[in-house]
Amino acid sequence: MLDLGCGSGGLTTVISRLIGAKxxxxxxxxxxxxxxxxxxxxxxxxLNLESxxxxxxxxxxxxxxxxxxxxxxxxxxxxxxxxxxVLRSDGYFLxxxxxxxxxxxxxxxxxxxxxxxxxxxxxxxRVANKKTIIExxxxxxxxxxxxxxxxxxxxxxFDVIKLVGVPSKFYNIRKKRRIFRxxxxxxxxxxxxxGLAWHLIVLARTRTK
Numbered sequence: 001m002l003d004l005g006c007g008s009g010g011l012t013t014v015i016s017r018l019i020g021a022k023x024x025x026x027x028x029x030x031x032x033x034x035x036x037x038x039x040x041x042x043x044x045x046x047l048n049l050e051s052x053x054x055x056x057x058x059x060x061x062x063x064x065x066x067x068x069x070x071x072x073x074x075x076x077x078x079x080x081x082x083x084x085x086v087l088r089s090d091g092y093f094l095x096x097x098x099x100x101x102x103x104x105x106x107x108x109x110x111x112x113x114x115x116x117x118x119x120x121x122x123x124x125x126r127v128a129n130k131k132t133i134i135e136x137x138x139x140x141x142x143x144x145x146x147x148x149x150x151x152x153x154x155x156x157x158f159d160v161i162k163l164v165g166v167p168s169k170f171y172n173i174r175k176k177r178r179i180f181r182x183x184x185x186x187x188x189x190x191x192x193x194x195g196l197a198w199h200l201i202v203l204a205r206t207r208t209k
Contacts, residue, residue: 002027002061002086004049004079005069009037015065015094025061027054049079059088059209070097070149071117071140080156084206093158093204096166100143102198103190104168118143146195149202158204165190165197 001019003012006026016024026037026044034044045055050073064083070076083093098117099105105115119140144152150160167187191197 001025001063001065002056003042004064004066004083005072006033006037006042006044008033009040009042011067012037012042012065013040019063021063025056049073049082050075051078054082054086056086058085061086061091062088063092063094065094067094067096070095070144071142074141076142076152077156080152084157087206089206089209091206093153093206095149095153095200095202095204097149097200097202098140098143099146099165099195099197099200100148101145101195103187103196104198106196115143144200146200149200153202153204157207159207160202160204162201162203163194164201165192165194166199166201167191168198 001016001021001023002025003009003015004027006012006028007030009026012024012026015021024042026034026042027047027049028034028037028044029046029048031046034046037044047054049069064087066079066083070079073079087093100115100118102116105117108115117140146163153160167184187198194200
């Protein structure tokens, strides 16, 4: 298993145990986070996914994950083509990412508002007023619709085999208030159709090489 953008390795641990991976490799650009992954027993590499080739031979992994990373890459194609290269035939690729065309963002754009989850200035969430920038640091430089993500993966050489929509945590945090309970129910309902969900989980498989 290879986890791209592994962070501190907490989710890597969960996923690797679920799939029974015995040889787990992690990639990130943050030295402190990689040190935490090393302490968990993973083999780690520091790498710029936008410009560098992966330091692995062809067809060496069965499973690659990219959890909440794709939206941070200005040049996603380099990383995706390298994922395809290092995955074996019929290997699996798991991606999670925000959905540009979520029902909330469709309403926001219709009202002339900036989409949620997309930085106006890289590293910052949105302009609160003409003088103040809220520093919530999502670093999201690209967002994808479900159709665009499918097209991108198929172009690189993957077949999408499973799509899941994930509701927002926003409404769960505020579930004690009636309006947010109602919106949470609506959000869960819309999320049953992945193209309208706040977040996307996509499982793809490499075509036979």
